Amino acid sequence: MSEPLRLLLVEDSPVDAELNERELRKAGLAFVTTRVEEEAALVAALEDFRPDLILADYHLPGFDGLRALAICRERMPATPFIFVTGAMGEELAVESIKAGATDYILKDRLARLGPAA
Numbered sequence: 001m002s003e004p005l006r007l008l009l010v011e012d013s014p015v016d017a018e019l020n021e022r023e024l025r026k027a028g029l030a031f032v033t034t035r036v037e038e039e040a041a042l043v044a045a046l047e048d049f050r051p052d053l054i055l056a057d058y059h060l061p062g063f064d065g066l067r068a069l070a071i072c073r074e075r076m077p078a079t080p081f082i083f084v085t086g087a088m089g090e091e092l093a094v095e096s097i098k099a100g101a102t103d104y105i106l107k108d109r110l111a112r113l114g115p116a117a
Contacts, residue, residue, distance in 0.1 A: 005031040005117075008051035010068050011084075012037040012060055019110060020055055020084055027114020039063045039071070046075045053117055058085040058092070066099060073100045082116055 007024070011017045017035050024031060034049045036042045037060055045051070054072055058065035065083055072081050083096055083104035093104050105112045 002030075005029055006049060006052045007031045007033045008042075008045055008049060008054045009033055009035040010037070010042055010054065010056035010060065010065075011035055012057065016057065016084075016107065019107075020113060023110045023113045024117055027117065029114065029117060037061060039067065042068055042071055043075070046072065051076070051079060054079055054081045055084050055113075055117075056081065058083055058088055058096075066096065069096065069099055069101055080117075082113075084110070084113065 009017045009020060011020070021033060034045050036045050039062060056065050056068050060068065065085065069081055072079065080102040081100065082102050084107060085104065086107040088096070088104055088106065096104055103116045105116060
């Protein structure tokens, strides 16, 4: 049996984090998670937890999703990074993909999360 996926959730809402986890379970993925909501905790999780996949909200307290993406790309450039957000217009979505995001999923369309992961 393979190791479970190490999933890092960059999310300030425990409810939204649980919704993401539930959707991934429905897709049949086995995983362990760590949730962070601050920049320093993100950096520590990248070093200590070494995630296989990063799911991030765009709006976070103290920093935004593009900053989170930049930190992740600098420290773990090959790790998939998917925005899961409720607020991302077309321009911001394009900017995030150009900055290195693997994908983005709107929170009202979480059914896309399993196939994207």
